[in-house]
Amino acid sequence: MKTLGKYSFGLGDRFGHQGSAQLKAIIESSKKGIDITPVWNKSNREHMTIGTQPSDVRIEADQVTKKAGFTGDYFVDADHINFDTVDRFIESSDFFTIDVASYIGKKAEDTMIKEFLSGVLKYEGDLKIPGIIKSFSISKEQITHIAEKYLFAAIKAREIYRKIEKIKGRGNFITEVSMDEVPEPQTPVELFFILRMLATEYIPVQTIAPKFSGRFNKGVDYVGDPQDFALEFESDLKVIDFAVKEFGLPENLKMSIHSGSDKFAIYPHIGSIIRKYDKGIHLKTAGTTWLEEVIGLAASGGEALAFVREIYFESLGQIEELCAPYADVIDIRIQHLPSKALVAGWTSFKFASAIRHITNNQDYNPDMRQLLHVAYKLAAHRMDDYFRLLEKYEDQVSSSVYENIYSRHICRLFGIL
Numbered sequence: 001m002k003t004l005g006k007y008s009f010g011l012g013d014r015f016g017h018q019g020s021a022q023l024k025a026i027i028e029s030s031k032k033g034i035d036i037t038p039v040w041n042k043s044n045r046e047h048m049t050i051g052t053q054p055s056d057v058r059i060e061a062d063q064v065t066k067k068a069g070f071t072g073d074y075f076v077d078a079d080h081i082n083f084d085t086v087d088r089f090i091e092s093s094d095f096f097t098i099d100v101a102s103y104i105g106k107k108a109e110d111t112m113i114k115e116f117l118s119g120v121l122k123y124e125g126d127l128k129i130p131g132i133i134k135s136f137s138i139s140k141e142q143i144t145h146i147a148e149k150y151l152f153a154a155i156k157a158r159e160i161y162r163k164i165e166k167i168k169g170r171g172n173f174i175t176e177v178s179m180d181e182v183p184e185p186q187t188p189v190e191l192f193f194i195l196r197m198l199a200t201e202y203i204p205v206q207t208i209a210p211k212f213s214g215r216f217n218k219g220v221d222y223v224g225d226p227q228d229f230a231l232e233f234e235s236d237l238k239v240i241d242f243a244v245k246e247f248g249l250p251e252n253l254k255m256s257i258h259s260g261s262d263k264f265a266i267y268p269h270i271g272s273i274i275r276k277y278d279k280g281i282h283l284k285t286a287g288t289t290w291l292e293e294v295i296g297l298a299a300s301g302g303e304a305l306a307f308v309r310e311i312y313f314e315s316l317g318q319i320e321e322l323c324a325p326y327a328d329v330i331d332i333r334i335q336h337l338p339s340k341a342l343v344a345g346w347t348s349f350k351f352a353s354a355i356r357h358i359t360n361n362q363d364y365n366p367d368m369r370q371l372l373h374v375a376y377k378l379a380a381h382r383m384d385d386y387f388r389l390l391e392k393y394e395d396q397v398s399s400s401v402y403e404n405i406y407s408r409h410i411c412r413l414f415g416i417l
């Protein structure tokens with residue numbers, strides 16, 4: 001049976017050029033005693049925007065690991081797939097993020113809800129999760145409400161899981177269930193019953209991605225109180241621990257943090273909590289690699305700077321269209337975006353500093369960074385030119401990608417000094 005290691009990183013590489021730089025960060029971390037399983041993830045939306053195939057990700061992952069002589073496990077994740085989009089991912093992926101967000105809130109048939117309730121009404125009253133000091137007082141109404149909200153999604157997850165299993169065979173792939181792309185976070189109590197549903201549906205889930213409180217905007221830091229996040233995260237970990245024993249879920253079931261790129265304010269908390277309880281984590285990053293490519297090109301100056309400046313200028317004229325698909329995960333203050341006239345006079349150093357995610361740098365501009373984050377499709381429109389530049393300025397670009405994953409993500413999460 002394929003199992004995911006204790007620590008794993010979801011690495012997004014939209015344009016398929018940074019696999020080696022990303023892997024270098026993983027290898028560097030193992031030299032420091034932290035073994036991380038790399039997982040290359042790409043969603044259907046990203047494939048559609050860029051015009052790539054899931055098999056391209058497989059080819060890249062196989063090539064870069066072979067080239068580096070990497071002997072550890074690695075996976076290719078069909079990120080955020082559902083029943084309609086999973087098919088073309090099945091052959092080349094061995095990790096599936098089953099996204100049930102769009103099914104949450106739809107009610108399952110009454111008989112199914114009744115059947116589920118008959119198995120869980122024993123938790124009515126004071127639910128005590130080992131390790132959590134206060135017990136949760138839960139009424140029958142609350143449990144019924146949770147069943148009405150989530151059971152249909154769990155049933156759909158099973159349908160998707162079965163579709164994959166039929167082709168790949170049981171145990172030949174990793175299953176994740178994600179519920180992060182919804183407006184409301186799940187509470188620890190909801191998570192408890194959701195895990196019960198997944199167990200009832202016989203889904204051998206190895207990672208679960210809930211929606212947490214606070215905002216997880218793309219490419220920028222966490223918005224919210226990191227202490228509140230830490231409390232919620234710790235409670236969720238204990239719920240998972242208890243659910244594994246109580247419901248017979250896979251022993252290595254662990255938390256997956258989505259939109260995990262650049263959430264620097266919460267990494268030290270996540271790191272210290274997982275070390276305290278000796279737990280694993282899957283941290284999914286995606287668009288941050290594209291941003292690092294832009295930074296690397298900006299820093300290279302000349303034609304490379306001119307190219308990314310042009311992308312920025314173009315994005316200023318299409319803010320609404322570019323942001324629409326990401327409305328829930330970006331917050332751009334348009335009045336803070338630097339004008340064309342201003343940026344036209346910027347040096348390469350200034351441009352790179354504006355979008356490099358170093359929050360105490362006075363040139364850093366999170367609004368500009370977020371806009372460029374969602375502007376990757378503009379580079380996809382002139383792919384030949386973009387790839388030519390990525391290859392020509394590879395040294396600068398790949399060191400930017402490496403630096404970000406290693407120094408700003410891995411070191412912060414694992415407390416590497």
Ligand SMILES: [Zn+2]
Binds near residue numbers: 181258
């Ligand atoms: Zn997600």
